[in-house]
Amino acid sequence: MNDFQTVTRRKSRKKIRNKSFSSSLQHSYAEENFNTDDLIRLVLAAAVDFRKSPYKQVIFNGLLKSLNVLHSKAIAEVICYGLGSFSKNRSSKYQLATLLTIKNQYNCNVLVYDPIFTENEIEVLKTLELNVITINEEGKRTITNNRPTLVFMPHCPSQLLNNFLYCNWGPQLKNCIIVCNRWSAIVDQNPLGFVEDTTNYILRLYPYVVDIELKNEFEFIETFIETSIHIFPGLDETPLSFWGNREEPGYPKESNQFITSSSA
Template identity: 40%
Template structure:
């Protein structure tokens, strides 16, 4: 695993005192509404996005994302930006401050990377009808079924998978669905740090719940997101993961052959399963 980038905090960032969103995830102002007020939620999203995109944190994130794609491109002979973005496990952004800011980062990245709105897809089984309506108003497309993260990316273009604070089994499913050198080299994942997962999960348990993370980790490039945003628990322990083709050339013989579909014991599943697939 390599890490070629270092985040340098600006003087302004050091002056801002970061804090956690303590207690419940929900915004108390949103909680006071009966049901979901769509106009109010849209206004809160706009306010949060303006705050996020004007922060030193976002400036650093933009630079890091650009460096990841440029670096991978120089190694692979292409500098193609992602054609599609797929987001899993965002949560109920209409009431959860953390989910709302995470949505705002996705919106900002979509614009910065010039990803067509029709190619920016989201899914969370917890989405409410009003939230699906809001996402449509924002130009997103909601996936109509629970894929359990098992979506193969295109062989022709790169795909950005945004999985903020999702459990390792969901990411493990995504890796399984793309367990070919040609697929993985087109995948970029923004989600929980693979380093933290491998360091903090006993090897025997990781083999059961994140075996593909465990296997690909030595050939992955991981770039941590900065910790300079004023709420420290929104993007904490989050990193950009890519799989440059030249690094995947170093895998041992038989590495890609006949990958078994992940199967979890009920207590190990860290996502809401699709009952129709059982």
């Protein structure tokens, strides 16, 4: 476990940024300038760029470490929420390129959803043989296998991750590899009231998380800023009482960065 960076609490509580924070950093391009074929070519070109990037090896080394802890060589499935509009946003395009590279490496099923996907983007995703979830699950998808599941949520609202943990609350979470904003930033850099109200399940699981740091060597640094891999190797040691008090999360209406099924 010497290769892992275990999270530590910090006293600073500064509200974390999510995908909406970086609009000033991320380069955009107009979707209407591209038809489906053009957009596919753009995405595949981004995948080539990603495979040549040093960051590709960084993230795959992190995944290999995670799988070794789980005593597995393969990822059974990838669930991706909050990818964003890859026809308009450079970071989203390269995050999609990352998904395609993972799919190719592990020959695994990949599910994707974002309520802001356009019809053109959905067509592109299907052409690239990704499975598009058809409804806004708000992150509440139950994993159904005992093999490693990769949960890919780059720069997403913490409510999505919190909902996923709630839906899978139990020792089976040890089979998850979660790629998202560093939990230490989510928990320690937000006001305590916000953490308790919107990230209760993240907060409860926080003592058991192992953070595998991903050195951000990507050309467009905003694409993977504050991103880490998170695993939970110690969950078999938790008492049964730890998994009690499983109430469905509710969020303040002012959480406008989190798109609910009723508002989508």
